[in-house]
Amino acid sequence: MSYEKIHGLLLIDKPVGITSRQATTMVSKICSEKTAGHLGTLDPLATGLLPILLGQATRLAHFLEGDSKLYLARIKLGKSTSTMDLEGEELFSAPVPKLSVEEVKEVLKQFTGEIEQVPPMHSALRVKGKRLYDLARQGKEIERKARKIKIFSIELKNFSGDELEILVECSPGTYLRVLADDIGKAFKCGAHLSALRRLRSGRFSLEESVPLDRLTGENFQDYLLPLEDILDFEKIEVADEIGYKIKDGMQIPLKNLGIEKPAGTLLRVFSKPCFAIAEIVEKQGALVVQPVKVFERN
Numbered sequence: 001m002s003y004e005k006i007h008g009l010l011l012i013d014k015p016v017g018i019t020s021r022q023a024t025t026m027v028s029k030i031c032s033e034k035t036a037g038h039l040g041t042l043d044p045l046a047t048g049l050l051p052i053l054l055g056q057a058t059r060l061a062h063f064l065e066g067d068s069k070l071y072l073a074r075i076k077l078g079k080s081t082s083t084m085d086l087e088g089e090e091l092f093s094a095p096v097p098k099l100s101v102e103e104v105k106e107v108l109k110q111f112t113g114e115i116e117q118v119p120p121m122h123s124a125l126r127v128k129g130k131r132l133y134d135l136a137r138q139g140k141e142i143e144r145k146a147r148k149i150k151i152f153s154i155e156l157k158n159f160s161g162d163e164l165e166i167l168v169e170c171s172p173g174t175y176l177r178v179l180a181d182d183i184g185k186a187f188k189c190g191a192h193l194s195a196l197r198r199l200r201s202g203r204f205s206l207e208e209s210v211p212l213d214r215l216t217g218e219n220f221q222d223y224l225l226p227l228e229d230i231l232d233f234e235k236i237e238v239a240d241e242i243g244y245k246i247k248d249g250m251q252i253p254l255k256n257l258g259i260e261k262p263a264g265t266l267l268r269v270f271s272k273p274c275f276a277i278a279e280i281v282e283k284q285g286a287l288v289v290q291p292v293k294v295f296e297r298n
Helices: 020-031 055-064 101-109 132-137 176-187 240-247
Strands: 008-014 036-038 047-054 069-077 079-081 090-093 113-117 147-159 163-170 191-201 234-237 266-270 274-283 286-296
Touching: 008 020, 008 055, 020 036, 020 047, 036 055, 047 055, 055 286, 069 176, 079 176, 101 147, 101 176, 163 176, 176 191, 240 274, 240 286, 266 286
Parallel strands: 047 191, 079 191, 234 266
Antiparallel strands: 008 047, 036 047, 069 163, 069 191, 079 090, 113 147, 147 163, 266 274, 274 286
16 A cells, blocks of 8 residues: 555544544545544544544644543443443443432532542553453453543533433543442442443534544545644744744744744744644743654655
């Protein structure tokens, strides 16, 4: 296969039954661009928004990895499983208590804010170079350290007595399966995640995505967000002379650009020689624009 250089972001609606890595490989082949990476992992049972960076756009990943996520999760009460979802073996079951909507909402409030989660064994997290799910398939379980995550909000969308549907906005690295299991413990009847759909990642929403089975080599350019538009930092245009200096990694005094911004501000810098992501930093008492990522124009 011959590869052309494609640089940008595709927002994919991942179907159920495939891993995020498999979805990324499929997109890579469709677009004939071998450099590709996804933002945030969705389990095979999960569907929804999967942002995939292509070509030089993969260099922007760390600017996006800290974005919050929005999920629609369905949780089945009455049974906890080894994988904390509907694929695992039953570990515990109990009758579901009769609960009112208000009682459910009160319990959900306990899980908002900054909390600690222990990553599940059936996850893509690496420990000492090995994926946890690979160890789990071998019947091994190792100690995992609890990690701080933040749940910004939980909204109860539906409740049918033994199943609830919740809208969860959370920090990256949050495991909705663990949340489902913890909710089951709170109700003392066990619970597991029965469905999960990602609706948003940062400023990108599912409504902007294309279903994977509709993406083709002929139409993918219609959905491709150009590299220069992926980040929403303030845009500035500079003269070619300054552009060449930025291309060479040189710092530019902020006063030379005729703008006033505080230290720490990130910018998208446009010029004919290059496109760059730059940060305003203080150096020897003066503010300068420091190139962080530079993309040479053809």
